[in-house]
Amino acid sequence: MKLALVAIHIEASPRAVPLGPAMLASALRRAFGLALQTQVLDLFLNQTPSQCAERILESSPDAVGFSMYLWNRTLALETAAILKQRRPDLIVFAGGAEATADLRGVLGDPSVDFVLPGEGEELIVEALGRILQGASPADIAASVKPRPVKDLATLPSPFLDGTLRPADYSGALWELSRGCPFKCDFCFESRGTEGIRRIPMERVEAELELFAASGVREVFVLDPTFNYHKAGAKQVLRLIADRAPDIHFFFEIRSEFIDQEMAELFAAIRCTLQIGLQSAHDEVLRSISRTFNAQDFEAKLLLLHQAGVPYGFDLIYGLPGDSLEGFCASLDFAMSLVPNHLDVFRLSVLPGTRLAETAVGLGLQHQEQNPYQVLSSPTFSAEDLERAARIALGCDVLYNQGRAVPWFGLVQEALEMPPSEIFERFATFLEHPESEDLTQVQGAFIAALFEERGDDLMGSIAGDLVTYFGYAAELTEDGSASRHASFQHDPEALLEQLQAGGSSLEELVFSVPSRPCEALLSLQDGEVCLEILA
Ligand code: SF4
DSSP: EEEEEEEESSSSSOOOOOOOHHHHHHHHHHHHHHSSSSEEEEEETTHHHHHHHHHHHOOSEEEEEEEEOTTTTHHHHHHHHHHHHHHHOOOOEESSSOOOOOOOHTTTTTTTTEEEOSSOHHHHHHHHHHHHHTHHHHHHHHHHOOOOOSGGSSOOOOTTSSSSSSGGGEEEEEEEEEOOOOOOOTTTTTTTTTTTTEEHHHHHHHHHHHHHHOOOOOOEOOTTTTTHHHHHHHHHHHHHHHHHHSSSSEEEGGGGGGGGGHHHHHTTSSEEEEEEEOSSSHHHHHTOOOOOOOOHHHHHHHHHHHTOOEEEEEEEOTTTTOOOHHHHHHHHHHHHHHOOEEEEOBOOOOOTTHHHHHHHHOOEESSSSSOOEEETTTTTTTHHHHHHHHHHHHHHIIIIIITTHHHHHHHHHTTOOOOOHHHHHHHHHHOOOOOOOHHHHHHHHHHHHHTTTOOOOHHHHHHHHHHHHHHHHHHHHHOOOOOEEEEEHHHHHHHHHTTOOOOOOHHHHHSEEEEEEEEEEEEEETTEEEEOOO
C-alpha cells in the first residue's frame, strides 16, 4: 500500500518543514516496514488545488493524509475534492490542529473519509493497520478516538531514522515537549492533555548533534513554554552552547521563569526569544485565564536586555473586556521595552477552545468559519477593531519589516508621539506610497511627521538614520553586496556620534554637520562599511 502524507506550508521558508507528517511516517515505517510505503510531500499555499492534486497523484498513492491547520484548510479540502473526483477509490483523511478542533466540520466534507484527531502517531498506526487488514474508511471514521501519546520516548525520531533529512531544508523544527501547563482560554494547546510530556534528553542531544553536522542554520523550537522547567531548559541551553554554537535558535518562553543565570545562558548562544504578552492589562488577561504583573515582566525583560538577548512579543487585539484604548496602551507598553519585533494578531475564537464555549456569554461576535476572527465585542466595536488592524499593519511594516529597532526609539522620543499613533499614521501613509523601496517610504514618512511640527532639520537627521540602518540591514540580513545611499548630513560624523553614545535626535542635530552626499555601503568581513563618494 502507498500512502502520501501532505504538508501544505504557508510559504517556502526555514520554518516550512513537514515535521508532523514525518513523525507519522516514522511511526508507520517502524510498525509496518515495507508493507506500507509512505511519502511525505511539501506543498505551498500559492499552489492551486489542481497543482496540489497533480503533485499528489504523481506518486500513485492508495491513501492520502492531509496535515490540516487553520491556514491550509480551504486548500486542503479543495485539493481533496479534486483527488476524489479523479480517483474515487482513493482514501483521503485529515489530521492536525484544525481537523482536531473542528472534527465534525472536516468530517462532514464529502471528500474526507476519516479524521485522526489529536496526536497522530499511535492513531495512524491503528487506523492504517486496520485498513491493511480490510477495514473500510467508514469503519475507521466511526470508531476512531483521540489517543495522546503517554510517553514521547516511545516515538521514533524522524531525524534520527532518516525519514526527515535536515540537509534537505533551510531550517529545522525541533520538538522538545507536548502540552502546556497553562490554560489560556483562546488556545488549543493544553486541551485534551494534562501537563507537559518531554522528549528524552538523549534524543534531544542526538538530534542537536545531527543538526550541527548537517549544516542547519536555523532551528525553531516547538515547546510553547520552553523555560517552564528551569533546570531542563538550562540543560538544553548548555548543550546548545557546546554542540551547536553556530545555529540560530528561536524559542517561545514565559517571562515569569527567566532568571539571571538563564538570561546569561540565552546570551551565550545565537537565539531569538518570543514572549506571549497578549495584553498589558491584568484584568483583561484574567478574563481569559492568564495573569500579568507589569513590574515582574519589566524586571525579567531587563535581565534579557542587559544580557543582550534579542526578544519579541505577541499581542492580541479584541480580547474580551479590552478596548481600542486598552490595546493601544498595551502596544505602547510593549514598545517601551524595545522589542526586536512585535507581532500583533486579531483574536481568533478557535473551535474547541474554552473561549469558543464562553464567546456567547462574553458577547463576542466572531466569524463562524476559518479564520474565526472576532468581529466585535461589547467593549471593542467593529470600527475600533478595524483601527486596531491598521495599527497592527503599520507596526508590522514600519517596525518589523522595516527593521526599525536601531532608530525607532530616538525618533519616537523626538516626535513625542506614542508608538500606536505613529503606526496608525504610517498605515495611512502606506495607502499612497511614493516608492517601492521600504526604507525610502519610511524616511519620507518620518520626514513628513517632523515637517508637520515645523522641525525639518530634525526630520532630515531622522531620515539619514532611517536610510543608514535600513540599507545596512539589507546588506547584513538579505545578503546584498553593496548599495548606494543619499544622506543630508555627514554620515561618518553621524555614525561616530551614535557610537559615542549620542542618545537623542536633538544632540545629533547639534553635533552632525549638514553635508548632502552620496555614499556606498558595503559588507566587509561581516561589518557594514561606509564610503562617501565624490
Ligand atoms: S497561549 Fe501559550 S501558555 Fe497559554 S495555553 Fe497556549 S501554549 Fe500555553
